[in-house]
Amino acid sequence: MAEHNVCVELVRERQKCTFEVQELIHLIDGGITATEERREVENVVCTDPRIKDVVPEEYLSHKERYENAIRKNCILQEILKKYTEKRTWDNFRPSNKYRISSGVVKDISPFMLHTGMFIPTLVNQSDDEQKAKWVPKAMSMEIIGTYAQTELGHGSFIRGLETTATYDPNTEEFVLNTPNLTSYKWWPGGLAHTANHCIVVAQLYSKGQHYGVHPFFVQIRDIETHVPLPGIKVGEIGPKLGFQTANNGFLGFENFRIPRRNMLMKNAQVLKDGTYIKSKNDKLTYGTMVFVRVIILFDLAFELSRAATIAVRYSAVRHQSQLKANEPELQIIDYVTQQHKLFIGVSTSHVFRVVGLWLWNTYVKVNADIGKGNMDQLPELHALACCLKAVCSRDAAARVEEFRLACGGHGFMTSSNLPIINGIVSASITYEGEFSVLMLQTARFLMKAWNGVLARKTLTPTVSYLSKFSNSDRVQWANTTAGIISGFQAAAAGKTKEAYAAIQSYLKPGTDYEDAWNSASVQLVSASEAHCRAILCEISWSEMQRLSKTVSPNLGKVLLELAELYLTYWSLEKRGDLLMYTTISTADIAKLQARYEELLALIRPNAVGIVDGFDIRDEILNSTLGAYDGRVYERLMEEAKKSPLNAEPVNESFHKYIKPLMLKAKL
Ligand SMILES: CCCCCCCCCCCCCCCCCCCCC/C=C/C(=O)SCCNC(=O)CCNC(=O)[C@H](O)C(C)(C)COP(=O)(O)OP(=O)(O)OC[C@H]1O[C@@H](n2cnc3c(N)ncnc32)[C@H](O)[C@@H]1OP(=O)(O)O
Numbered sequence: 019m020a021e022h023n024v025c026v027e028l029v030r031e032r033q034k035c036t037f038e039v040q041e042l043i044h045l046i047d048g049g050i051t052a053t054e055e056r057r058e059v060e061n062v063v064c065t066d067p068r069i070k071d072v073v074p075e076e077y078l079s080h081k082e083r084y085e086n087a088i089r090k091n092c093i094l095q096e097i098l099k100k101y102t103e104k105r106t107w108d109n110f111r112p113s114n115k116y117r118i119s120s121g122v123v124k125d126i127s128p129f130m131l132h133t134g135m136f137i138p139t140l141v142n143q144s145d146d147e148q149k150a151k152w153v154p155k156a157m158s159m160e161i162i163g164t165y166a167q168t169e170l171g172h173g174s175f176i177r178g179l180e181t182t183a184t185y186d187p188n189t190e191e192f193v194l195n196t197p198n199l200t201s202y203k204w205w206p207g208g209l210a211h212t213a214n215h216c217i218v219v220a221q222l223y224s225k226g227q228h229y230g231v232h233p234f235f236v237q238i239r240d241i242e243t244h245v246p247l248p249g250i251k252v253g254e255i256g257p258k259l260g261f262q263t264a265n266n267g268f269l270g271f272e273n274f275r276i277p278r279r280n281m282l283m284k285n286a287q288v289l290k291d292g293t294y295i296k297s298k299n300d301k302l303t304y305g306t307m308v309f310v311r312v313i314i315l316f317d318l319a320f321e322l323s324r325a326a327t328i329a330v331r332y333s334a335v336r337h338q339s340q341l342k343a344n345e346p347e348l349q350i351i352d353y354v355t356q357q358h359k360l361f362i363g364v365s366t367s368h369v370f371r372v373v374g375l376w377l378w379n380t381y382v383k384v385n386a387d388i389g390k391g392n393m394d395q396l397p398e399l400h401a402l403a404c405c406l407k408a409v410c411s412r413d414a415a416a417r418v419e420e421f422r423l424a425c426g427g428h429g430f431m432t433s434s435n436l437p438i439i440n441g442i443v444s445a446s447i448t449y450e451g452e453f454s455v456l457m458l459q460t461a462r463f464l465m466k467a468w469n470g471v472l473a474r475k476t477l478t479p480t481v482s483y484l485s486k487f488s489n490s491d492r493v494q495w496a497n498t499t500a501g502i503i504s505g506f507q508a509a510a511a512g513k514t515k516e517a518y519a520a521i522q523s524y525l526k527p528g529t530d531y532e533d534a535w536n537s538a539s540v541q542l543v544s545a546s547e548a549h550c551r552a553i554l555c556e557i558s559w560s561e562m563q564r565l566s567k568t569v570s571p572n573l574g575k576v577l578l579e580l581a582e583l584y585l586t587y588w589s590l591e592k593r594g595d596l597l598m599y600t601t602i603s604t605a606d607i608a609k610l611q612a613r614y615e616e617l618l619a620l621i622r623p624n625a626v627g628i629v630d631g632f633d634i635r636d637e638i639l640n641s642t643l644g645a646y647d648g649r650v651y652e653r654l655m656e657e658a659k660k661s662p663l664n665a666e667p668v669n670e671s672f673h674k675y676i677k678p679l680m681l682k683a684k685l
């Protein structure tokens with residue numbers, strides 16, 4: 019970007035920056051080579067003239083919008099082929115390389131489920147022969163798939179799914195059926211008109227026995243004509259709050275037959291005669307969900323970084339109101355309330371990225387152990403992935419909404435892109451495991467851990483702190499980062515203990531454990547949240563400390579300020595918990611508040627530099643308010659002029675409706 023086109027405010031902000039932005043970019047990407055590779059792909063895609071929209075997406079009809087998304091995503095896939103040839107499952111790790119999709123369509127790609135769930139399920143749940151047959155075809159997009167699990171009647175309760183797969187040993191086939199309205203598959207992305215295959219999660223029956231849900235590889239459309247195969251009823255579910263171009267669909271089966279070997283057989287198998295061979299652990303069927311819950315953190319970090327870039331740059335450009343009489347209007351970023359809205363979101367993006375990478379490394383290790391037959395760490399991984407996915411998605415949505423509010427009226431414009439990012443992030447609270455449902459899964463793990471504390475057993479690593487805080491004394495508070503982390507652990511232990519006690523107190527004679535659990539569930543979710551906050555604080559602080567030692571002192575200082583801001587912000591937000599479970603005093607809280615305000619002031623001069631460090635191209639940001647050059651007002655006007663309503667000075671509705679109304683009023 020030529021600096022002479024950049025508005026004066028952003029030029030000044032960039033001059034103020036105390037660290038090398040390029041260094042931060044490389045750190046986020048994971049090295050100079052990774053930055054270069056990402057930029058090369060982004061450059062090729064974003065400068066392809068076929069990718070540019072003449073009419074902005076949001077003015078298109080629902081149908082046109084989908085067709086445009088498909089057209090452009092097919093171009094993207096063609097371009098990406100060259101860059102993804104060497105991609106294998108083994109070298110996959112979440113990274114910023116995958117964000118290019120936002121430079122192609124503003125909303126969600128109809129192919130997202132193909133990449134995000136269809137391929138991972140084939141890789142993780144097929145046996146070697148199946149993998150060799152299906153994965154290359156899926157990788158090259160010779161076949162296009164999705165993940166069809168949720169039904170009209172059931173999403174959270176997977177055991178309640180109603181689609182049936184009944185084995186017929188005479189033909190060595192499974193017969194798929196949708197027995198009633200509520201058993202229609204409902205929601206899968208790309209299912210409606212994009213995919214020709216899908217993973218169908220269905221209740222398995224063989225030899226008259228029921229064996230629970232299993233995944234099946236199912237072709238639903240003819241490869242040549244794309245016409246739904248006989249016995250398949252498929253369509254689109256309609257417009258939503260967001261995800262307009264995701265092509266979410268419904269699917270029903272009427273005695274639809276698939277070969278026996280189309281059941282994904284890495285974990286459980288059905289033999290030719292219908293004999294069922296059990297999986298080593300029936301929860302391995304849920305493996306793709308664990309994978310996605312893990313990588314969602316990285317996705318949330320990216321969406322937050324987009325929203326942060328938009329809101330921070332806009333706040334530097336925008337002037338409003340006078341702080342002192344007769345002085346120029348302030349850049350809104352200089353109002354401390356504005357910094358309070360912005361900087362925690364910026365910091366949260368970094369926290370999610372580093373905790374996300376830590377979670378990814380844990381996932382890789384546990385998966386390797388599972389491969390060797392050791393399932394010991396699976397419950398802990400599941401508990402971690404559940405609460406982190408749930409809390410981070412909810413936090414991300416709150417932060418994006420705050421960024422939108424920080425942009426005032428202009429943040430309400432679709433052209434700011436904040437509403438679309440809002441829709442994308444809000445959806446993640448529900449999909450891949452609804453918030454409360456996942457929090458209660460972690461609570462199950464915490465209750466077992468508390469049993470372990472009472473029995474003086476050694477606990478697994480992420481809950482071992484519970485033993486430290488098992489007595490009733492309030493924990494000694496220290497106004498340091500270590501003190502804050504310890505305070506969050508004390509709060510988590512205290513809440514876990516109380517939730518446990520609440521279950522016991524509800525367990526009167528004649529009360530089932532499940533009813534007692536339900537009665538205590540608000541406290542259980544609260545305990546899960548506290549546990550998750552303790553993890554987010556501990557891991558982000560140790561990771562940011564580690565990273566700060568790998569970079570120049572100037573950048574290291576900024577990383578630590580961001581990490582400390584996160585800890586301090588949450589200490590203040592959760593002061594009630596800290597007052598309950600630690601010896602924190604009102605004077606300590608006043609000190610935390612003062613430090614928080616100090617951190618806002620320390621971060622302020624680097625704010626634009628820090629979001630520049632996310633290195634998000636204008637085409638990927640898609641925002642009138644957040645572009646690198648800060649020409650906010652020109653862009654807002656340019657975009658407004660694209661409204662089809664502005665193509666004619668008088669709309670025909672005037673003559674048809676308004677004028678007759680006015681004439682009638684005269685009579
Ligand atoms: C080869 C080349 C490869 C190239 C690379 C390609 C890869 C590309 C990746 C690219 C990345 C792109 C980025 C994509 C971004 C992300 C994509 C996002 C897609 C979004 C679209 C959304 C999709 C969906 O929503 S799919 C549907 C998801 N549905 C759910 O999540 C349902 C939630 N419900 C549940 O999970 C369960 O029903 C649950 C857990 C609530 C209860 O299950 P249950 O069977 O009823 O459980 P129960 O019998 O009570 O037993 C509980 C018991 O089991 C334990 N448990 C439960 N789940 C698990 C698990 N998953 N793992 C381990 N253990 C589990 C639980 O802990 C209990 O144990 P106990 O307490 O001991 O009894």
Ligand SMILES: Cc1cc2nc3c(=O)[nH]c(=O)nc-3n(C[C@H](O)[C@H](O)[C@H](O)COP(=O)(O)OP(=O)(O)OC[C@H]3O[C@@H](n4cnc5c(N)ncnc54)[C@H](O)[C@@H]3O)c2cc1C
Binds near residue numbers: 165166174266445
């Ligand atoms: C944008 C989007 C994309 C999606 N994409 C896909 C896809 O590609 N493939 C796919 O298969 N699915 C997909 N889904 C479906 C998604 O996985 C489900 O919507 C999700 O798992 C929640 O299930 P549900 O809709 O049945 O909600 P419900 O389970 O009906 O939840 C409704 C309410 O009931 C509460 N509740 C439910 N059970 C419990 C419980 N045990 N304890 C306490 N409270 C409970 C919940 O907390 C919630 O408040 C998608 C959904 C969305 C929104």
